[in-house]
Amino acid sequence: MIDIFIAGGGYVGLSLAVAVKSAAxxxxxxxxxxxxxxxxxxxERASAIAAGAKRLLTVLGAWDEIxxxxxxxRKMIITDSKTADPVRPVFLTFDGEAEAGEPFAYMVPNPAMVRSLRKRAGALGVEIxxxxxxxxxxxxxxxxxxxLSNGExxxxxxxxxxxxxxxxxxxxAGIKTVRFDYGQSGIVTTIEHERPHEGIAEEHFLPAGPFATLPLKNNRSSLVWNERTADADALLKADDLVFEEELERRFGHKLGAxxxxxxxxxxxxALTLAREFVAPRFALAGDAAHGIHPISGQGLNLGFKDVAALAETIVEADRLGIDFGQLNxxxxxxEWRRFDTFRMGVTTDVLNRMFSNDFTPMRMARDFGLSIVDRLPGLKNFFIRQASNVGGSGDPRLLGGQPL
Incomplete structure (x- = not known):
């Protein structure tokens, strides 16, 4: 008999194991x-890690190695244009901080994150x-x-x-989901450029969907290129010259070759939301509980919020001598996670529908809305705080950098 069986050894499964084992x-x-x-x-991919997730990883002892x-x-720029437009006007910029001296997000290579979490899990005695x-x-x-798959x-x-x-x-477990396929795919790769990006991430809203470039070390950027699925498949099958020509049309020459x-x-x-997150002696976390459009860069960060909430639930019950596997x-x-997850799922769904089209009245309306937000510092700071996931009153302690 063991206490907790975690199925899945990715970022969410490993960080949950480390969080629980560190405190109990x-x-x-x-x-x-x-x-x-x-x-x-x-x-080869990299992930956007919000400030709240960075605080969680710091408390777990994994961040120093990452x-x-x-x-x-350090800055996020949002534009809205057609692919062929020679100029892409900037409608919104985010250049604030989660707290003084703390960027609201980081880009982290996925292998670095897994290596560090596996090392911490091993040091704590978690069997993998x-x-x-x-x-x-x-x-x-x-x-x-x-x-198990081996018969045990x-x-x-x-x-x-x-x-x-x-x-x-x-x-x-019999848990149903709400699911909607967007008919879109994201091409993911890494590019290298001549000039430094200076920590600036850009999201260009093009008719087929967002084209995002996210800063990495050594004059490189992680690319998430949204296209209709058939077009994305065709681009991947095309030769390197065609692919790079299409890439250059979208990326431009601002950072050189x-x-x-x-x-x-x-x-x-696709949008996938579980109707329930728990059953007797069973819980969902990470992508098993929710899959959302990456337009906001919050997918993995939702998983880290699950970790913070579930670990705190388990540890507090255990300290009180209560069976943490009970449904109640x-x-x-x-209760901690389902509403927030559904809210984020709906938000990303609406944003994707608003920005993945070339309907002129819709473009005019959304561009006007972006420009209004850009002129209201208080509202921009609110959005930065939301994107940072730093944990406010009533949120799990790990997101605020507090140990369990």
Whole structure:
């Protein structure tokens, strides 16, 4: 019998294991990851980490190792134009800070984040089983009996599914989802440019969707290029010259000559929201609970907010001698996270529908709205605070940089 079975060894699963084990070292926490050994090290992508998530990683003891590879986002520029427009007017800029001297977000290479979290998990005594997944489970009064892909079974007081947006465990638990396919895909790659980006991220709203460039170390940027799925597939199949010509049309020449230095992949965009986040002795976290459009860069940060809330729920119950696997205890986590997640899902859905089109009256209305926001410092600061996820009154302590 173990205390917590975490299905999924990505950022959310690992950070949850570290958060719980740091605060309650007596608990037996284990991570089972279906991915083969070393797969995370081959991930060329980078992620936007909000200030609140950075504080969480700092408390967990993971940030110091991540920091040398993290690039602060010091400014965000938003434009709205057609692809062929020679000039892209800036309608909105965000150049504030979460707190004095603290950038509101960072770009972090995904392998750096996983390496640090795995190292911390190992130091705390968290067992990580690689290449083994949960394929079924049966719920009893006091534990879950989890069947593994190798035929073994494990009894656990709590099963946490961090197994992605197409979570099989969520389906086995009978939890329904709200899902909408946008018919869009995001081309993700890394580019190198002649001139420094100076920590500036840009999001260009083009007719097919947002084209975002996000700053990395060493004159490089992470690219998230939104296109209709058929167009994204065609671009990936095109030769390098065609791809780079289309890239240059969107990126421009402001940073000098550019070249692709990373692999190119496309990921489909959809809105997926679980109707429930918990069941008896079962909880969803990360993409298993929610998948949203990346237009706001909040997908992974929602997962870290799940970690902060679920870890605090588990640890506080354990300190009081209460069985944290009981449904009435887990419902506190659900109440903490479900409304915020649905609100963010709806917000990104509306933004994507507003900006992924070339309907002239809509363009005029949204550009007017952006320019109004740009002229109201108080409103801009509010949006910066929201994007930073720094944790206000009533939010989980880890997001505010406070240990459990």
């Amino acid at each position: 070292p007596h608990l037996d926490v284990r991570v089972y990851d279906a991915a083969p050994e070393g797969v995370w090290e081959r991930d 920091a040398p590879e993290a690039e602060p986002i 089983r690689q290449g083994v997944s949960a394929v079924d489970f049966k719920t009893g009064d006091a534990w879950q009996t989890v069947t 079974t494990v009894d656990a007081r709590l099963l946490v599914a961090c197994d992605g947006v197409r979570s099989k465990l969520r389906d086995i 550019i070249k692709v230095v990373g692999g190119k992949r496309a990921f489909p965009f 205890i887990l419902e506190r986590y659900q």
